[in-house]
Amino acid sequence: MENHNLTHEFPELEDKINVLKLNDETFKKMYVNYEEVNALIQHYEEGEQNHTTDEHLTELRKKRVHLKDDVYSYLKQN
Template sequence: MENHILTNEFPEYVQKIAELKTNDDAFRKMYVNYEEVNALIQHYEDGEVNHTTDEHLTELRRKRLHLKDSIYSYLHSN
């Protein structure tokens, strides 16, 4: 499985991500939300027994994509 942690998604922003998640409450909230959703998806994808529906997993992936877009916009503009 592909790893979707933010530093893999945006390697050009590794330093900025580290700074913002320490110093910017708005960014930290987006970052934590993204990481929680990503970890949940990873849990469902890696588990031998999937305890969710395909629809729920698809919705989680959409949420992750939306968060990723928001984070990219924030990184790009700040």
């Protein structure tokens, strides 16, 4: 299973991520939202019994990509 945590996705921005999630409420909300979606995807992917549909899992993955794009844009602007 791939690791999609933000610090793994953007290792070069790890310090900035850590500072912003402590000091910037907007970024913190984005960070928490991304990590919650990512954790839900991991839960479904790791579970022996998949309690969701393939369509739902695909939608969650799409949402994660959009959230990651938003986080990256925010990191580059701030």
